[in-house]
Amino acid sequence: MMTVYLSHGLESGPGALKTQALKGVAEKLDDCEPVVMDYRDIAEPKLRLEHLLGVLAKRGDDPAQCVLAGSSLGGWLSAAVSAQQPVLGCFLLAPALGLADYPETSPIIQAQHTHIIHGWRDDVVAPEPVIERARLQRLSLRMVDDDHRLHASLETILWDFERFLRQCSAPAQNH
DSSP states (O other), rough: OOEEEEOOOTTTOOOOOOHHHHHHHHHHTEEEEEEEEOOOOEEEEEEHHHHHHHHHHHTTTTTTGGEEETTTTTHHHHHHHHHHSSEEEEEEEESSOOTSSSSSSSOOOOEEEEEEEETTTTSSSSSHHHHHHHHHHTOOOEEEEEEEOOOGGHHHHHHHHHHHHHHHSOOOOOO
């Protein structure tokens, strides 16, 4: 069983459009258990990171069977957790990389599978640090003609997410 942790952005919540849409995709798959995080009462990125790490530890999920998915600050949280303990997958939407007030501005993502979707017109998180992280680690990156919220790209996001989860749950193949 694969556990999918869904992390919302700074000013968002667990009921947000993208979070709920991603949860719906995970629920459709037999071997997925979505866990929707709620950080609304935790403002500090560092404290949100500690909270997510705490939930992972408390639930006792094997990181090798966990997918971390998040938008904006939630994307940064997913990447930051993977930097501390390698995970099965990271699915990042407009991840808040390159922002000076975060404990680590561009964490090294340690995931068997990673896919990033970012908007060319994002005026909250500049595309350049995200593109650079993807380039340095040779990560899958889809740039879309959208802004930070990525609402115009929801159909693409959901299609990519389902494909991503299926890749993560496929048995490892020997090459």
